[in-house]
Amino acid sequence: ILNVEQSPQSLHVQEGDSTNFTCSFPSSNFYALHWYRWETAKSPEALFVMTLNGDEKKKGRISATLNTKEGYSYLYIKGSQPEDSATYLCAFLRNTDKLIFGTGTRLQVFP
Amino acid sequence: DAGITQSPRHKVTETGTPVTLRCHQTENHRYMYWYRQDPGHGLRLIHYSYGVKDTDKGEVSDGYSVSRSKTEDFLLTLESATSSQTSVYFCAIREGRSGSYEQYFGPGTRLTVT
Numbered sequence: 001i002l003n004v005e006q007s008p009q010s011l012h013v014q015e016g017d018s019t020n021f022t023c024s025f026p027s028s029n030f031y032a033l034h035w036y037r038w039e040t041a042k043s044p045e046a047l048f049v050m051t052l053n054g055d056e057k058k059k060g061r062i063s064a065t066l067n068t069k070e071g072y073s074y075l076y077i078k079g080s081q082p083e084d085s086a087t088y089l090c091a092f093l094r095n096t097d098k099l100i101f102g103t104g105t106r107l108q109v110f111p
Numbered sequence: 112d113a114g115i116t117q118s119p120r121h122k123v124t125e126t127g128t129p130v131t132l133r134c135h136q137t138e139n140h141r142y143m144y145w146y147r148q149d150p151g152h153g154l155r156l157i158h159y160s161y162g163v164k165d166t167d168k169g170e171v172s173d174g175y176s177v178s179r180s181k182t183e184d185f186l187l188t189l190e191s192a193t194s195s196q197t198s199v200y201f202c203a204i205r206e207g208r209s210g211s212y213e214q215y216f217g218p219g220t221r222l223t224v225t
Binding site: 031032034042043044045046049089091093096097098099100101102103104 | 142146151152153154155156159161167169201207211212213214215216217218219
C-alpha cells in the first residue's frame with residue numbers, strides 16, 4: 001500500500017499571513033505529483049501537475065516545489081486571503097492509471 | 112468544465128437495498144474513476160475504468176461493482192447498501208491528451224444509508 005501523507009491536517013491563519021504545507025510520497029517509481037484545491041461543497045480542482053525533480057510551479061499567490069529524490073512537495077500561499085480557505089490535496093501518480101490521494105490540509109483564513 | 116454529471120445528486124436509502132449511481136461524460140475520455148470521500152480519509156478510489164467493458168478495482172472496492180457499457184457512462188452499484196457506505200461519491204475523468212493526467216471531478220453524490 002502506498003502512503004501519501006500531508007501535514008499539517010489543518011491550519012488557521014490570519015488574512016495576509018503566508019503559509020505552507022507538505023506532501024510526502026514514495027520516492028520510487030515516481031511519475032507525477034498533483035495538487036488539488038477543494039472548496040467546501042464543491043469538487044476538487046487541479047492546481048498543479050509536477051513531474052520533474054526540482055519543478056517549481058506558480059499560479060498567482062500559490063506556488064509549489066517538488067523533490068522526487070526525497071519524496072516531498074511543498075505548497076506555498078503568499079499573503080493568504082479568505083477565498084484561499086479550502087482543503088488542499090496532493091496526489092501521487094505512480095503509473096498513468098491511478099492517483100493515490102493524501103488526506104489533505106484544511107486551510108482556514110480569517111479576515 | 113469537463114462535462115461530467117452525476118445522478119442522483121442526493122439519495123437516501125435503506126440498509127440492504129441495491130443502489131446505482133451514474134456518472135456521465137460528454138468528451139469521450141477513456142479513463143473514468145469512482146471515489147468516496149469520508150472525513151479523515153480524503154478521496155479513496157473504489158473502481159476505475161480504462162475503456163468500455165474494461166474496469167479494475169481500487170483500494171476500497173468491497174461491496175461495490177461497476178459497469179461501463181458505453182464510453183460516456185460509468186455506473187457504480189452498491190449491491191446491498193450498508194451504513195458504512197454512507198458517503199459522498201465523486202466520479203472523475205482523466206485528462207490524457209496533454210500528458211498531465213489531471214483528473215476532473217463531477218459534482219458528487221451524497222448517499223445516506225439508514
